Amino acid sequence: xITPRANGRGIIAATLAIALWLxxxxxxxxxxxxxxxxxxxxxxxxxIALPHRVGIGVAxxxxxxxxxxxxxxxxxxxxxxxILAYLALILYQRMRMYAPxxxxxxxxxxxxxxxxxxxxVQTLTTKVVPTMLFLLPALIxxxxxxxxxxxxxxxxxxxxxx
Amino acid sequence: MRILLLCxxxxxxxxxxxxxxxxxxxxxxxxxxxxxxxxxxxxxxxFKDWGGHTLRDWSSLQSENAELRQRTLILEAKVxxxxxxxxxxxxxxxxxxxxxxxxxxxxxxxxxxVSSDPLRHIVVINxxxxxxxxxxxxxIDARGLVGQVIEVSAYFSRVMLIxxxxxxxxxxxxxxxxxxxxxxxxxxxxxTLSHVASTMDIKVGDLLVTSGLGGHFPTGYPVxxxxxxxxxxxxxxxxxxxxxxxxxxxxxxxxxxxxxxxLPEFPAPADDAESVK
Numbered sequence: 228x229i230t231p232r233a234n235g236r237g238i239i240a241a242t243l244a245i246a247l248w249l250x251x252x253x254x255x256x257x258x259x260x261x262x263x264x265x266x267x268x269x270x271x272x273x274x275i276a277l278p279h280r281v282g283i284g285v286a287x288x289x290x291x292x293x294x295x296x297x298x299x300x301x302x303x304x305x306x307x308x309x310i311l312a313y314l315a316l317i318l319y320q321r322m323r324m325y326a327p328x329x330x331x332x333x334x335x336x337x338x339x340x341x342x343x344x345x346x347x348v349q350t351l352t353t354k355v356v357p358t359m360l361f362l363l364p365a366l367i368x369x370x371x372x373x374x375x376x377x378x379x380x381x382x383x384x385x386x387x388x389x
Numbered sequence: 390m391r392i393l394l395l396c397x398x399x400x401x402x403x404x405x406x407x408x409x410x411x412x413x414x415x416x417x418x419x420x421x422x423x424x425x426x427x428x429x430x431x432x433x434x435x436f437k438d439w440g441g442h443t444l445r446d447w448s449s450l451q452s453e454n455a456e457l458r459q460r461t462l463i464l465e466a467k468v469x470x471x472x473x474x475x476x477x478x479x480x481x482x483x484x485x486x487x488x489x490x491x492x493x494x495x496x497x498x499x500x501x502x503v504s505s506d507p508l509r510h511i512v513v514i515n516x517x518x519x520x521x522x523x524x525x526x527x528x529i530d531a532r533g534l535v536g537q538v539i540e541v542s543a544y545f546s547r548v549m550l551i552x553x554x555x556x557x558x559x560x561x562x563x564x565x566x567x568x569x570x571x572x573x574x575x576x577x578x579x580x581t582l583s584h585v586a587s588t589m590d591i592k593v594g595d596l597l598v599t600s601g602l603g604g605h606f607p608t609g610y611p612v613x614x615x616x617x618x619x620x621x622x623x624x625x626x627x628x629x630x631x632x633x634x635x636x637x638x639x640x641x642x643x644x645x646x647x648x649x650x651x652l653p654e655f656p657a658p659a660d661d662a663e664s665v666k
Contacts, residue, residue, distance in 0.1 A: 251423075251505055252430045256577075256637060259507040287395045296423040297505050298513070298540065298547050301416045302402030309395045348403055349508065353555050361508070 235388030239281065242269050242379060243289055251296055260360045263368045266293050267338050270308055272379045274315040275322050277388070286312030299345075300352055307344040311337055327373035335369035420542045427513055427545060431501040493607055495643040496520060498528075501545065508575065510536075510553035514642055517544045525605055527645045533611035533633030534558065534599055535642055550636050551612065552577050560612050561600040562591055568600055571612055571630060577637050580613050582628040587620045597630060607645055 246265035254262055266289060273281040290305030297304065314337055315322075322330055339362055346361050382388075406412045498520075502513035516522050518541050526538040528548050536550040549556055554575035560582075561568045567589050569582040585591065595615040601608030613630035620626045 248426050248429050251426055251502055253434070253503055254505075262505055283392050283395060287399070290399075292422060295416070295420045296426050298420075298423075298509070298511055299506065300403050300406060301412075301419075302399040306396060306399035306403070309392060309399065313392045352403065352407075358508075 235383075235386050238382065238386045238388050239273055239277075239285075242273075242382065245269075247289075247293060247296055250293065260363050261367050262364055263371050264338050264341065264364050266290075266304075267308065267311055267341050268334070268368055268372065268375050269379065270312060271315050271334060271337060272376055274312050275319045276380070276383060278316055278319045281312075282316060283309045283312045300348070303345055303348045306348065307341045310344060311341045314340070327376055330376065331369040331372045334372045335365050338368045339365035341365075417540050417542055420540070421544070424542070424544050427502045494646045495529075496522075496646065498522075498642050498644055500640050500642060504547075508554070510550035510556075510573065510575070510577065510636075511539070512536075512548050512550065513545050514548055514644075515545055516644060517542045517546050519544055520644075521646075522546045522644060527599075527606045527610070527647075529610055529643050529645060530634045530639040530641070532635055532639075533613070534606065535634045535636060535639065537605065538644070548642070550577075551632060551634075552580060552636060558606060558612060559600045559602040560597040563596040563598045563611075565590055567591060568602065569597070569628075571597060578631055579616075580630045580632060582615075582626075582630065585626045585628055587622075587624060587626050589626065591615060591618060591626070591628060593618055596633070607647060 243266065246269040249265040250262065270281075270286050270289060274286070286308040287305045290303075290308035291301065293299075293304040293308070294301045318333060322333055325333070342361050342365055402412070406416065496516060498514040498516040500512055501515045504511035504513075514528070522538055522541050524538055524541055528535045528537060534551055536548045536553070536556065538546050539549045540547040550573070551558055551571065552573040552575070554573050556573040558571050559568065560571045569585050569589075569591075571580045572583055574581055582591070582597075593615050597612045597615065599606040599608055599610045599612055611633040613632045615628060615630045617629040618626055619628070
């Protein structure tokens with residue numbers, strides 16, 4: 228595939244880096260379960276916006292870095308994010324047609340699946356306290372999606388990343 | 390299909406770390422990439438700290454100073470008594486022909502991150518391989534045992550708290566030396582003692598200290614205080630305890646360096662299975 232002039236690689240990396248930073252910033256105790264999945268959201272946005280440039284390879288590598296940053300077993304988030312990007316690649320044409328709040332619905336499902344995969348890997352590797360709270364970030368992310376999406380779109384247009 | 394290939398790689402990584410130690414080693418070396426993120430995530434706190442130090446008025450500093458002086462005085466008095474007691478202890482141990490309890494050297498570390506996954510009770514401290522931190526090292530705060538180092542990177546390391554659901558620590562009751570295993574529950578304010586026969590003498594309010602069995606933790610550091618004893622079932626008691634350390638508040642932690650030879654050498658287990666189930 229011939230990629231058009233690869234510009235704004237730095238911008239994409241920067242937004243992902245900010246998302247990574249937001250995912251380790253300390254939160255008060257009551258908000259610990261409600262941390263939005265920033266990296267997954269940024270990943271979904273870039274896959275929908277630039278499916279020819281950002282795909283499962285980028286998602287996998289970002290996931291590896293997220294694993295190092297979060298201290299989860301190497302491969303856990305890489306696996307979940309690669310699947311997420313794969314599904315987003317299938318869905319991107321459909322999602323582009325939707326209004327932001329409609330996209331939220333899909334984002335909820337995608338990030339919920341992402342959480343589920345992470346949780347699944349955790350249950351396979353360690354003893355996990357049974358709770359369904361791990362799905363809460365999917366809900367929070369879906370609620371935040373319209374804002375995040377519009378912000379990232381503004382950034383993309385500002386720097387003309389195509 | 391690329392996605393299948395990536396999934397296979399991911400699974401090799403996830404499950405390979407149990408089989409091949411070099412993968413873990415590579416992981417801890419690579420995690421140096423995470424250092425800038427922790428540094429950045431910690432900035433707001435450091436800024437607050439800095440502001441708190443520089444933007445204080447004179448009178449509050451003075452009163453704090455006076456308070457600290459008083460505390461120093463009290464602590465010094467206690468230490469004086471300690472010195473004679475520890476000398477006496479050493480003499481008695483010599484009489485008993487048992488090995489002397491050496492002083493542990495400590496290193497102060499600062500908390501710079503908390504695991505973003507609420508299911509994992511893991512914190513990040515700002516000392517790593519550069520300060521000779523090692524995997525398995527015990528970590529305490531001013532009140533008691535906090536946990537142990539599970540991963541060492543170049544400039545930071547990860548510490549698993551004693552309340553993590555996969556953590557267990559051998560303890561004994563300070564009052565009478567009854568031994569037990571304190572397991573984490575996944576709740577930050579609770580430990581459980583498992584497999585304690587109902588004939589054991591453990592009461593609410595008992596202080597549990599590290600027993601040093603297993604060779605992982607040094608002996609005698611407070612771990613938890615028993616909060617509930619349920620002996621309604623006939624064979625085993627259900628015992629809950631509250632960690633002595635302020636696990637969710639301490640910003641400064643102490644890493645304990647064990648003196649060589651202060652503990653008997655145990656045959657090293659293949660994994661760190663001794664205290665991590």
